[in-house]
Amino acid sequence: MVAFEVPEVDYTQYSNRQLIAIPLVVLAVALGVLAVTYAMTGSPVALGNDFTGGSEIKVQSSEPISEQQATDLFGDTVVSVQEVSGQDQYIITFERSADVSDLTDTAEEADGITVLQSGSTSAVFGEQSQRFALMGVGIAFLGMSLLAFALFRTFVPSIAIVISAFSDIVIPVAIMNLVGIKLSLGTVAALLMLIGYSVDSDILLNNHVLRRSGGFYESTYRAMRTGVTMTLTSIAAMTVMAIAATLFGIDLMASIGIVLVLGLTADLMNTYMLNVTLLRWYKYEGVNR
Amino acid sequence: MSTLRDNWRIVLLVVLLLASTVALFVPGAPPGTSANESAGGDQLTNLQYGIDLSGGARIEAPVVGMTAEGINVSVNDEADAQQAIADRLGIDPLDVEVRGVEERGENGTVEVYNENVTEDEFRTALEDEGYQPTTIRDGVTAETRERMVSVIEDKISTSALSGGRVQDVNSPGGQNFISITAPGRDADELIDILNERGVVRVYAVYQNDSTGNWTQQEVLGQDDFRNIGNAQEQDNQPQVPVVVRDGPAERFQNDMAEAGFGGGASCGVDASDHDSVDTIEGTCLVTTLNGEPVFIGGVQQSLGQSFADGSFADDPSFVMTTTSMAEARDLQLSLQAGRLPADLDFESGTQNTLSPALADQFRTNSLITGLLAVLAVSLVVYVRYRRREVALPMIVTALSEVYILLGFVAMAQYPLNLSHLAGFIAVIGTGVDDLIIIGDEILQQGEVGTARVFQSRFRKAFWVIGAAAATTIVAMVPLVGFPLGDLSGFAIITIVGVLIGVLVTRPAYGDILRNLVLDE
Numbered sequence: 001m002v003a004f005e006v007p008e009v010d011y012t013q014y015s016n017r018q019l020i021a022i023p024l025v026v027l028a029v030a031l032g033v034l035a036v037t038y039a040m041t042g043s044p045v046a047l048g049n050d051f052t053g054g055s056e057i058k059v060q061s062s063e064p065i066s067e068q069q070a071t072d073l074f075g076d077t078v079v080s081v082q083e084v085s086g087q088d089q090y091i092i093t094f095e096r097s098a099d100v101s102d103l104t105d106t107a108e109e110a111d112g113i114t115v116l117q118s119g120s121t122s123a124v125f126g127e128q129s130q131r132f133a134l135m136g137v138g139i140a141f142l143g144m145s146l147l148a149f150a151l152f153r154t155f156v157p158s159i160a161i162v163i164s165a166f167s168d169i170v171i172p173v174a175i176m177n178l179v180g181i182k183l184s185l186g187t188v189a190a191l192l193m194l195i196g197y198s199v200d201s202d203i204l205l206n207n208h209v210l211r212r213s214g215g216f217y218e219s220t221y222r223a224m225r226t227g228v229t230m231t232l233t234s235i236a237a238m239t240v241m242a243i244a245a246t247l248f249g250i251d252l253m254a255s256i257g258i259v260l261v262l263g264l265t266a267d268l269m270n271t272y273m274l275n276v277t278l279l280r281w282y283k284y285e286g287v288n289r
Numbered sequence: 290m291s292t293l294r295d296n297w298r299i300v301l302l303v304v305l306l307l308a309s310t311v312a313l314f315v316p317g318a319p320p321g322t323s324a325n326e327s328a329g330g331d332q333l334t335n336l337q338y339g340i341d342l343s344g345g346a347r348i349e350a351p352v353v354g355m356t357a358e359g360i361n362v363s364v365n366d367e368a369d370a371q372q373a374i375a376d377r378l379g380i381d382p383l384d385v386e387v388r389g390v391e392e393r394g395e396n397g398t399v400e401v402y403n404e405n406v407t408e409d410e411f412r413t414a415l416e417d418e419g420y421q422p423t424t425i426r427d428g429v430t431a432e433t434r435e436r437m438v439s440v441i442e443d444k445i446s447t448s449a450l451s452g453g454r455v456q457d458v459n460s461p462g463g464q465n466f467i468s469i470t471a472p473g474r475d476a477d478e479l480i481d482i483l484n485e486r487g488v489v490r491v492y493a494v495y496q497n498d499s500t501g502n503w504t505q506q507e508v509l510g511q512d513d514f515r516n517i518g519n520a521q522e523q524d525n526q527p528q529v530p531v532v533v534r535d536g537p538a539e540r541f542q543n544d545m546a547e548a549g550f551g552g553g554a555s556c557g558v559d560a561s562d563h564d565s566v567d568t569i570e571g572t573c574l575v576t577t578l579n580g581e582p583v584f585i586g587g588v589q590q591s592l593g594q595s596f597a598d599g600s601f602a603d604d605p606s607f608v609m610t611t612t613s614m615a616e617a618r619d620l621q622l623s624l625q626a627g628r629l630p631a632d633l634d635f636e637s638g639t640q641n642t643l644s645p646a647l648a649d650q651f652r653t654n655s656l657i658t659g660l661l662a663v664l665a666v667s668l669v670v671y672v673r674y675r676r677r678e679v680a681l682p683m684i685v686t687a688l689s690e691v692y693i694l695l696g697f698v699a700m701a702q703y704p705l706n707l708s709h710l711a712g713f714i715a716v717i718g719t720g721v722d723d724l725i726i727i728g729d730e731i732l733q734q735g736e737v738g739t740a741r742v743f744q745s746r747f748r749k750a751f752w753v754i755g756a757a758a759a760t761t762i763v764a765m766v767p768l769v770g771f772p773l774g775d776l777s778g779f780a781i782i783t784i785v786g787v788l789i790g791v792l793v794t795r796p797a798y799g800d801i802l803r804n805l806v807l808d809e
Contacts, residue, residue: 233722
């Protein structure tokens, strides 16, 4: 088995501008995606049934179900049919006008179909969840920011943590929009987890650079060695979880896994390009001002 | 002894691990469980599973109704006010609830549980009765919701659904709703049970001799029964034996005697032919359930005799027969559990059903998924450090964190859902992260010579860990307070897990490392 060592990056080769450009461009593109989605749909993220209201049933079927077949069976309220890989299971989504008990009855009467799961959320309820989820993420982010400022008490290092956490959340949300993962209560949980994970490595870096003796590059390398190991461990765990859960058809865990893999990867970039650069600027130029 | 004292963190860890084992595996260990009960759980552990992992239904729905506040009505006038307001609105008095003012300064309320009444109509009716409501709002009072919860609990347990949970969920600034979880049932069955408000009424139907008009007189109401027997079948006739309370029994017998049932009555009307008591023409005793006649029958001569001579009140019992056993059971259920103060508005809520088969799949597969994730973490950690004495304690410590958390969940009898498992995974993730911080800090900065050097490094590592834990907790706390169902559970699990990690397992890992490093 090969041992892996975190490679030492020679930051002196790159200027602050060069380093910070990439994460900022990625962030800008991500924000652009959200803006376009907002312009097209009226919401910056594609919302799932949890937030818009609607019905969904998951069925076991001996024969494949196409969207056409679903519409024939259930009528025009069918929005989409999604196959759960390799399990002969299908998730059928309906508009919120559909009555879930009728749908379940219809499905039960059809040949070769067993209803495994059914759920519906009313529009009123979805709106309420939407409001609370937004408030939840907002308050969590605000609390995290205040705590960051309380811990380091200087502007640049604290704002570095806040920006990189913000970017860590925005990038996966943008990718979710692009690949068609809708926001559900489960993915909101994953975004909140990201706040925690993201801050871990940022605090570690700031702590090594600001509160320890030793030169900037040496401190940065030490923090990287630990921080990259941490993030890679989490990425490994989440990749395995995302793959296993997808194969098993556990959507909630699969989407949490995917969101976290995306977010943690974004975190590697943000921490060791964006945050490091802001800290270097602060250490060499900012302090003297 | 001093070894023990120096390693008290490890001792604490071991104690908690043992306690968790007891909480998880000793039957009856968690408070509120008995040794042979396992509703909603499995036989092997004391863990409770939510519907995601055991199958069942969850319904969340607001209560239908409006509340007018600031009504100045005394407790003694409640009944009159209720009748008057109901008359003005043209609705059943059951749909109006007046809560009077007992002491000065209290806020009297009037609630209307009928969805057809508009706010304006309600306000006009109140003003016509001389009340000046300060506000009229959607939703019902906390007292009504509490009563809803307890009646629903009764209904669910009398209908042999075990392990159900009913909760009144408050949303700050939003709509309050009732959340009902019942393992092993689907949402339709649950809604059927709840949809029926369970209003039972007994009418005497008789003809006025001179005019020939039929009168439907209510002679007994829901609260007039003292004892309800089990639904049973006798001589192919499904029936429910009932006993009437003393006070109402006397009134009932007098009413019946006056209505002309003293000599018994043969009815000759079939319950299945009528949807309402109003269309019945025949001298009959009629029992309605939610307005629909379930029992229409005559009165036997001996029973009629007892009404006439007043001996019924001495032994106020009779049987209500129904057309089917299912109806008999419904009737029994409604009489026993009482009626819901108001309807639930299922249209504006959420409902979820999960088949036990899928839940079983989820349970096994999520366990496998979790184990695979742990394996992946272990592999990365091992590859990174290549030293068994560092990697192994790390993995063991991270696992014990999860184990203690499981023990806590079993102790609290908290029903586990998929979202909570995500919380467990979050805990493993941050846990291992923190152990890596401790490990790196202590091992990778040159030799550790003395306990003092060790202590100082450990403290430095701990600053980062504490700060990170604090941010995670700050990020999760708002979710605990919001009514976001599973998300709240996820947040609770994560917070408790982080606390266990920071206070117990991560310091213990430090002690373990110290022993390993300083021994060398």
